[in-house]
Amino acid sequence: MSVSLSSSTPRPGRSAQEIRRIIFGRIGWVACGLALACVILPLLDIVWVVAYNGVSAFSPKLFTTSTPPAGVGLWNAIEGTAVISLVAMVLAVPVGVGAGIYLSEYGNNRLANTIRFLSDVLTGTPSIVLGYFSYIVLVGGLGWGLATPAGAVTVSILIVPYLARITELALRQVPLAMREAGFALGATEPTVVFKIVLPTAASGVLTGALLALAISVGETAPLIYTAGFSSYPLDLTHPVHSILHSQIGYLTYVIWSFIEQPDAASHALAFAAAFLVMLFVLAINIGVRLSIKRN
Amino acid sequence: MQLKPFRLTLLGLSLLIPFALGAVVLFLLIFSWQAIGFNGLGFVSRVIWNLGDLYDDPVTTRGVLVPAGANYGILVFIAGTLLSSAFAILIAVPLSVGAAIFLAEIVPHKIRPALSMLVELVAVVPSVVFGLWGIAVLVPFIGTVLGPAISKYLGFIPFLAGGDSGGGYGLLAASVVLALMITPIIATTLLDALLQVPKENRESAFALGATHFEVVSKAMMPMVRTTLVGGIVLALGRALGETMAVLMVSGGGLNILPHSIFSPISTIASFIVSQLDSAEGDPTNMAVRSLAEIALVLFIITLLTNAGAKILTSGGFHVRKPKQ
Secondary structure, eight states, rough: OOOOOOSSSSOOSSSHHHHHHHHHHHHHHHHHHHHHHHHHHHHHHHHHHOOOHHTTOOOOHHHHOOOOOOOOOOHHHHHHHHHHHHHHHHHHHHHHHHHHHHHHSSOOOHHHHHHHHHHHHHHHHHHHHHHHIIIIIIIIIIIOOOOHHHHHHHHHHHHHHHHHHHHHHHHHTSHHHHHHHHHTTOOOOHHIIIIIIIHHHHHHHHHHHHHHHHHHHOOOHHHHTTTOOOOOOTEEETTTHHHHHOOOOOHHHHHHTTTTTSSHHHHHHHHHHHHOOOOOOOOHHHHHHHHHHHO | OOHHHHHHHHHHHHHHHHHHHHHHHHHHHHHHHHHHHHOOOOGGGGEEEEBTTSSSSEEETTTEEOOOOOOOOHHHHHHHHHHHHHHHHHHHHHHHHHHHHHHHTTTTTTHHHHHHHHHHHHHOOOOOHHHHHHHIHHHHHHHHHHHHHHHHHHHHHHGGGGGGSSSSOOOHHHHHHHHHHHHHHHHHHHHHHHHOOHHHHHHHHHHOOOOHHIOOOOOOIGGHHHHHHHHHHHHHHHHHOOOOOHHHSBOOSSSSOOOOOTBBBHHHHHHHHHHHHHHHTOOOOOHHHHHHHHHHHHHHHHHHHHHHHHHHHHEEEEEOOOOO
C-alpha cells in the first residue's frame, strides 16, 4: 500500500487515509479467517464423507468374508495390510532405530552429515519411484514375484528415513550428563545406549515407530506393482509359503480400484476400506500429538 | 586405532540408507540405459507415447529391438506434472499464508493447538483417501457447478474454457486435491516462523502506529520470507511426486497437451502406475525400460526441488534478521 502524504489538512478524528488503513486491515483479517476455513473444512468434509459412507457399509460380513469375487467383505485386505505393515516394520525398525542411534550418539562428523542428507533425499523421493525400483529389481530381477516380501521391503525403504530421523531427535533430547554418569560408572558404549539412552527416550522412539506404521498402512503406490493384489486371504495351511509367494490384498488397493467400479456395492466397500485406513492413521497421529503435548 | 564393533554395527545399519538410495538410482539407470539411448533427448520433448505394434515382429531401430512404430515421448506428462503442481501452489500459497497468519495472530492461545493440529492432520490423510474424496465430492462439484460457472463467466480467457463439457476429471481437480495436500506443509512452516518473530519487532511496529494487520504484513512477513519460500518449494517437491490422488481425479490424459484447466492430464507419477500393465505386454521390454527412464526423470526433478528447499531453509533459525 502506498502511503500518501498529501493530506496536510488538520484532522478532526480519523483521516480518510487512516480509515482506509483500518478497513484494509479488517478485509485482511476476514480473508485470513476464510483461508483457515478453506484449509480445515475440506478435512472435516473428508472425515465426514468417508465416515458416513464407510459406517453405512459396515456389516459383520465385512470382517468375515473377502473382497469380490471371493466374498462381500474386506477380510483379505485387512489381513494383508496387517501382514505387509508388520513385516515392513520388522525390517525397518532395527535399521531405522540403529541408524538413529548412530546419528545421535556418534554422528558429529562429515560421514554422518552425508548420511543425513541422503536420508532426506530418500524421504523426498516419490513413493512410486521406489515402487518401480522394486518392481524391476525385486519382482523381476531377483524373481521374488508379486508377493509380500517385495511389497514389505519397498515400504520399509520408505519408512526407514523417518524412523532414523525421529529416533535421532528423540535420543538427542537425553541429557549428556546421563551418558557421562553411565561412563563414569564404567559402563560400555552398548550398555549406555541400551540401558540409559534408549529407555529414557523410549516414548520418542515409540512415537516414531507409530508414525511409520501409520505411513505404511496408508501407502498405495509402492505396493501396486510389488505386492500385487489377491481377493483371497492367506492360505493358513501353508502360511510361510503363502506369505513368501502369493499376491496379497491390502485396504488402500480396495479404495483405489473399487471406487472405479460402476456398482454401489463396490463403492460401499471402497468407503468402508477408506474408513478403516483413515481411522487407523488419524487415531495414531492424534494420539501421538496429544501424548507429546501432555509430556 | 581401536576397533569398535558396536559403533561399526550401528554405522553399518545407517549406511543401509544411502545404500538403498544408491541402489534405486543405479538400478533405474542400468535398467533404463537402453531406453535412454533409444529415446535420446527427444524423450522429454515428444508429445506422443505409443507402444507400437505389440503383436507384430519387433524391428531394429537405432540399434535396438523395439515394436514397430514405438515412440516414447513424455512432454505431455511433464506438462501435466508441472501445470498441476504450479496451479496447486497458486491455490495453496494464499490459503496457507492466510491460515498461518490467522492461527499465529488471531486465534486465542487456548484453542491454537487444537486448530493447528487440525491443519497438521490434513497432511497425514493418505493420498488414496484424498483421491476417494476427490471422486466422490470434488469431481462432481467441478463437473456440475464450478466448471460450467467458470466457463460461463470467465470462458473468454483461453485457458478457462470448456468447463461445461467435461465430467469434472482433469487438471483443475488434480490441482485442487494437490493444493489441499500441500497446504499444511506451507502453513505449518510459516506458522512456526511467525511464532519465532521477536516480540520487540512486533512492538516497534505497533509503536509506530501500524494497525495490527500492517504489523503482520509489513513487519513480520518480510522477516519470514525466506522460510516461506523454502516451505513452498518443499510443498512443490511433494506435489510433483504425488501419485494416487492425482491418478484418481486427473482423467488420465494421453498424447495431447492440456489446453484448458478442465483438460484431462497425466502426471509422470500417475502415468507410471496407469501404464505399467500395458507396458508389460511389450515383448522387447522397451516400454518397461522407458517407464524406468520416466521414473528417473521424476527422481531428478524432485531431487532438484528438494535440494532447493534444503538450501532455502538451512541455517537452523528460520527468521531472517532484518538488514541493518
